[in-house]
Amino acid sequence: MTAPLFPLTFNPFENIAVSVSKKSAALPPAAGDSAAPKAGRGDRFLDVEAERRQFLDAMRREGVKPLDEGRSDVGAIGRSPAAALCPPDNGASEAFMSLRKLVEMGEGFNVSETPEYMEGTGCSVPSSYAWRLHRGDFSIQAFIDLHGMNAQEAKTAVDAFLKEALAKGKRAVLIIHGRGLSSRAEPVLKNSVRARLTSRAWKKWLIAFSSAQSFDGGAGATYVLLRERPFSGKSAKRRGN
Structure with missing residues (x-):
């Protein structure tokens, strides 16, 4: 083998x-x-x-002396353990809690403090009405959702919606148009709604409009407060006299 x-x-x-x-x-x-x-x-x-x-x-x-055994500040030479481990807060904890509430629950977010917020008032109406409308002083009685429409379709739908609201005696309504973040240049539907509310045809019927609060759509929706009768400059002058 x-x-x-x-x-x-x-x-x-x-x-x-x-x-x-x-x-x-x-x-x-x-x-x-x-x-x-x-x-x-x-x-x-x-x-x-x-x-x-x-x-x-x-x-x-070299003259180096060892530290006493049992000392708790070893590794924090030149400063106390409190300074090394617990630096001054300077409000950081409060800011962190505010940020956490904003992210998790939406607390502290104000639509009116963002660049997307919009508002306006009708003829001879104080600007405070727009703020009161945004704040929620008027109960919303009807709404319309314009998602999926183009600018022309939205214009027609808004006109029909506002006319129906006036006919039924509804004064405070909501128009949902979206924020328009997917639009290439500008928010198409949102700008279309603003242009329609400030047009000659509707400004005389308008008391105020403002972006909605976050629970109603935020900057993606608009509150509208309507008059009972259209504004007349002549009647306003008579009341002033």
Whole structure:
């Protein structure tokens, strides 16, 4: 029976002890330590205790004093643990809580403080009416959703909706048009609604309009407050006299 071409066992670390022993013998002894390396394991591994003694001797020569054991401020040299671990708050906690409430529950978000907010009033109407409308002083009695329409379709739908509201005696209504964020240049439906409300045909019927609050659509919807009768400049002058 012939011997196998390859051995059946594999021992890649067979000669590592001899290699390490040769390298350790070639290294010069550490400065200030005349003690010879120990036999056995000392031939292959550094003498940790000898290194510790060398380190302590070097620190003593440099005048370095060890810290007292048990001190709690180790690692915070030059400052107290409170300064290192607990810097001044400066209102950061309150700001974080406000941000968390805004993200999780929508608290603290004011549509009127965003660039998307819009409002306006009719002829001879104080601007405070627009703010009161946005604030919710008037109950909404009807609404229309313009999503899916183009500008011309929205104009026709708004005209029909407002005429029906007047005919039924509804004064406060809601027009949902979307924010128009997907439009390439500008919010098409939103601008179409604003243009229609400020047109000559409807401004005389208008008391005020404003962007809705967030629960009614925010900047993607508009409150409208209508008059009972169209504004007449002549009648206003007579009342003034």
